[in-house]
Amino acid sequence: xxxxxxxxxxxxxxxxxxxxxxxxxxxxxxxxxxxxxxxxxxxxxxxxxxxxxxxxxxxxxxxxxxxxxxxxxxxxxxxxxxxxxxxxxxx
Numbered sequence: 001x002x003x004x005x006x007x008x009x010x011x012x013x014x015x016x017x018x019x020x021x022x023x024x025x026x027x028x029x030x031x032x033x034x035x036x037x038x039x040x041x042x043x044x045x046x047x048x049x050x051x052x053x054x055x056x057x058x059x060x061x062x063x064x065x066x067x068x069x070x071x072x073x074x075x076x077x078x079x080x081x082x083x084x085x086x087x088x089x090x091x
Contacts, residue, residue: 001061003061006058010051010090013047014083017047017048017076018083020040020044021076022080024040027040058072064089068089071085
């Protein structure tokens with residue numbers, strides 16, 4: 001996988017992970033549609049794991065600093081954080 005395809009794949013994963021995070025928060029806490037929590041939560045969990053794996057692959061492939069890698073990882077824990085990462089690090 002070359003650097004451009006890696007960044008494109010990670011970018012898509014980051015966007016989807018961010019959308020799934022917001023969606024699970026809305027479904028679970030705002031709209032309280034309990035029957036949707038499990039399937040959306042499962043999708044979010046898979047996307048989160050993929051995002052974390054891509055973060056550590058990016059450390060090796062893109063040679064991100066420890067600080068940048070930590071910021072990219074921590075952004076996955078904050079709503080809208082992955083959108084920041086997509087704009088700042090994955091273009």
